[in-house]
Amino acid sequence: MTQETAVLSAKPEMALESAAVRKVFVKTYGCQMNVYDSDRMTDALAKDGYVATDVMEDADLVLLNTCHIREKAAEKVYSALGRLRELKKKKAGEGREMMIGVAGCVAQAEGDEILRRAPAVDLVIGPQTYHRLPEALKRVKRGERVLETDYAIEDKFEHLPAPDKAKTRARGVTAFLTVQEGCDKFCTFCVVPYTRGSEVSRPVAQIVSEAQKLVDGGVREITLLGQNVNAWHGSGPNGEKWGLGELLHRLSEIEGLARLRYTTSHPRDMDDSLIAAHRDLPQLMPYLHLPIQSGSNRILKAMNRRHTTAEYIALIARIKAARPDLALSGDFIVGFPGETDEDFADTLSLVETVGYAQAFSFKYSTRPGTPGADLEDQVPEDVKANRLERLQALLLKQQHAFAEQCVGKTIDLLLEKPGRMPGQLIGRSPWLQSVNVDAKSSQIGDIIRVRITGTGPNSLFAEVVS
Ligand code: 5AD
Numbered sequence: 001m002t003q004e005t006a007v008l009s010a011k012p013e014m015a016l017e018s019a020a021v022r023k024v025f026v027k028t029y030g031c032q033m034n035v036y037d038s039d040r041m042t043d044a045l046a047k048d049g050y051v052a053t054d055v056m057e058d059a060d061l062v063l064l065n066t067c068h069i070r071e072k073a074a075e076k077v078y079s080a081l082g083r084l085r086e087l088k089k090k091k092a093g094e095g096r097e098m099m100i101g102v103a104g105c106v107a108q109a110e111g112d113e114i115l116r117r118a119p120a121v122d123l124v125i126g127p128q129t130y131h132r133l134p135e136a137l138k139r140v141k142r143g144e145r146v147l148e149t150d151y152a153i154e155d156k157f158e159h160l161p162a163p164d165k166a167k168t169r170a171r172g173v174t175a176f177l178t179v180q181e182g183c184d185k186f187c188t189f190c191v192v193p194y195t196r197g198s199e200v201s202r203p204v205a206q207i208v209s210e211a212q213k214l215v216d217g218g219v220r221e222i223t224l225l226g227q228n229v230n231a232w233h234g235s236g237p238n239g240e241k242w243g244l245g246e247l248l249h250r251l252s253e254i255e256g257l258a259r260l261r262y263t264t265s266h267p268r269d270m271d272d273s274l275i276a277a278h279r280d281l282p283q284l285m286p287y288l289h290l291p292i293q294s295g296s297n298r299i300l301k302a303m304n305r306r307h308t309t310a311e312y313i314a315l316i317a318r319i320k321a322a323r324p325d326l327a328l329s330g331d332f333i334v335g336f337p338g339e340t341d342e343d344f345a346d347t348l349s350l351v352e353t354v355g356y357a358q359a360f361s362f363k364y365s366t367r368p369g370t371p372g373a374d375l376e377d378q379v380p381e382d383v384k385a386n387r388l389e390r391l392q393a394l395l396l397k398q399q400h401a402f403a404e405q406c407v408g409k410t411i412d413l414l415l416e417k418p419g420r421m422p423g424q425l426i427g428r429s430p431w432l433q434s435v436n437v438d439a440k441s442s443q444i445g446d447i448i449r450v451r452i453t454g455t456g457p458n459s460l461f462a463e464v465v466s
């Protein structure tokens with residue numbers, strides 16, 4: 001059959017399909033990898049005639065893509081499910097069916113519990129089995145309540161469709177690309193090794209092909225994702241061993257791909273070739289998310305982080321020697337079991353020493369099944385709250401200082417979306433800041449030279465440099 005006849009004969013089917021259009025509403029909680037996974041699930045469902053909707057009430061299928069990292073995140077799911085049960089009942093009264101699915105790390109960790117506690121849920125699907133989603137929905141249609149949470153042997157990425165051009169265009173000029181999943185580090189506070197399983201790296205060819213598709217769809221900046229992204233490893237064209245540094249080199253050869261980032265990294269896995277990539281690749285943005293979690297060596301040991309504060313500080317010095325304009329971001333946990341006032345003071349002093357452009361900080365949340373949950377000496381809630389407040393005040397001060405320090409600098413700005421005022425656009429700086437600029441003769445996707453003129457509460461202001 002020629003291509004033309006294929007197109008002609010496809011027409012009546014398309015008409016039939018549009019009559020049977022079904023709508024999916026996906027709510028994403030948690031990390032960037034969930035954002036990426038939600039898009040892949042939406043793409044997989046598109047093949048079955050589902051279109052995405054932003055209006056939950058209109059949906060034939062509601063999918064909650066959940067996060068289990070802290071107790072609060074997991075509890076949000078159950079309250080959302082309570083509201084969804086009412087909506088499902090209301091729609092059933094109007095003769096409209098609505099399926100409810102729970103995906104993500106809560107699905108993986110508490111699948112049976114969800115089915116028991118939330119009778120309105122039709123489907124529970126863990127992160128390793130998203131490629132089975134269309135089949136699972138068929139089983140739901142046949143009246144089953146489905147639980148798919150085994151660690152699939154087959155590679156989910158081989159089966160999940162890569163983003164097509166139209167969808168990529170609609171999603172904007174920056175994109176995530178998962179290159180690695182799972183974690184073998186077993187920090188004693190963290191559920192990830194249990195919910196996402198052990199480390200798996202995607203093969204080079206799969207990653208390059210997906211990156212190329214994203215660029216063909218207008219993407220200018222790609223952030224490589226992995227729970228422990230710098231543990232990514234693979235093989236080069238001649239079978240030689242590649243680490244993330246080599247992968248970044250390969251991706252930087254893609255024409256039109258202007259910017260690369262990667263997240264989240266473990267300090268133990270920053271190897272020489274990755275540090276060299278920061279020196280050698282102009283596409284690799286000078287911004288690194290490198291969590292340490294605590295500034296106390298005693299607590300780092302109890303957390304099983306397998307590095308000291310001195311090693312972390314020395315590592316940062318090496319990366320900064322390779323890329324002097326590098327800015328840092330981090331994650332911190334306060335109130336890990338046994339954390340004393342002195343340990344906390346060490347965290348504040350580490351933050352002072354390093355100086356972060358941005359950082360995320362959390363109260364320790366006991367996660368069932370992790371070694372931290374069995375430790376005695378849990379820190380009282382009010383102590384955690386007080387420490388968090390003090391740490392966040394310091395981090396915010398550093399974030400503002402970093403922004404102030406940008407004023408007067410001329411930088412490259414990737415234009416991402418329209419601003420509030422006519423002619424105004426919002427762009428992304430090399431250090432992940434939002435920057436407002438009047439740039440009437442430029443368009444989204446352009447990278448332009450601008451001078452930073454001022455700071456606002458959450459963004460910067462700039463003028464075009466001709
Ligand atoms: N309690 C609080 N914060 C946690 N994180 C991971 N597990 C916990 C927990 N049990 C934080 C860490 C990690 C980030 C993604 O979430 O700082 O880097």
Ligand code: SF4
Nearest residue numbers: 183185186187190192
């Ligand atoms: Fe969790 Fe990150 Fe530690 Fe892995 S390295 S266990 S994902 S905190």
